[in-house]
Amino acid sequence: MGPTGVPIVSWNEGEHLYRVGSDRFLKRWDDARGRFLLFKNDQPVSVAEWNQAVNRAHPMAQKSAHPNPLIRWVERQRFRITERLGDCPARRILDIGCESGQVTARRLGGSGLSLLADLDSGMLRENRRKNGSAAAIPAMAANVTRLPFRDGSLDLIFCTEVLEHLERPEEAVGELARVLAPGGRLVVSVPNDRWIVAIKTMLKRLGLRGFLGPLSDDLAMGHIQLFSAGTLRRLLQGPFEVRRLFLSFPFRLNFFAVGTKSTDKGAGR
Incomplete structure (x- = not known):
């Protein structure tokens, strides 16, 4: 499949923006298609390209x-x-x-x-x-x-x-x-992920964003299924x-x- 998007269970949170070095990555929820669309520097990217960037930027380690x-x-x-x-x-x-x-x-x-x-x-x-x-x-x-x-x-x-x-x-x-x-x-x-995002949202509202350290403070960059x-x-x-x-x-x-x-x-x- 090309850069047209990724099927997903269900999510309606709009957009998730990530920056890796000088690159700008965006997951945009398309409600009509019921899927995330993936972009790098405003250009559509494939799942393989997306995941390679994720692995480099946010290793599980x-x-x-x-x-x-x-x-x-x-x-x-x-x-x-x-x-x-x-x-x-x-x-x-x-x-x-x-x-x-x-x-x-x-x-x-x-x-x-x-x-x-x-x-x-x-x-x-x-x-x-x-x-x-x-x-x-x-x-x-x-x-x-x-x-x-x-x-x-x-x-x-x-x-x-x-x-x-x-x-x-x-x-x-x-x-x-x-x-x-x-x-x-x-x-x-x-x-x-739904619970994880709820916890992150609560931490941000309480002024405790620092608790997360280098971790994303919304939906993790690499997660395209929930x-x-x-x-x-x-x-x-x-x-x-x-x-x-x-x-x-x-x-x-x-x-x-x-x-x-x-x-x-x-x-x-």
Whole structure:
């Protein structure tokens, strides 16, 4: 798809403006089309161009190294929950959109086959360099909608903070189902953006914008899909049997879901 816009669950907040160096990025909600339109310096851009700028300007590592200790704690909690949800018998593991690879490095425990994959090869190399525990895990640049694996070749997939960046998340879910073995486990997380934006708005009104540090004070730049519990469940159902779906505690900033690959004929793509 070209620079015509991005389907989205639902949002009616108008425009979101971001500045990265000398460049001006804008997400403009088109109510008639029911989607965001993406612009760089007033010119339409594709999702791929947008996401590349996002990865460079706002890497996930910002939260792990944030000057605010509460935000660092929240990010550690997200990793702990993800790791716990992946606690199952599995030897063939994929971490898609792997950030630094630390969840998989800890989950692997020195045995089995594990792979890290991210669309941005430059960011993948940089994050692995910073996280020595993941440096020994094979890594590749890969598109989540076209994974280079055989059908049913994996036991466990982590897909955390990825789906909100995708133009067609349903294609990604179908592809993850394809490469998982029957009964294989998928661990997903997505941000609870409506609640996050409400918290940011409250902080700004109270004069506490500094609490956020380098983080955006409105809808995060890279999020072109917005999820609720219901929309996440509907996205996963079919290819997967949703075993758990819940909000993180205590701040409710992320939805987490665990699915097992459906054994129904035709499930997946």
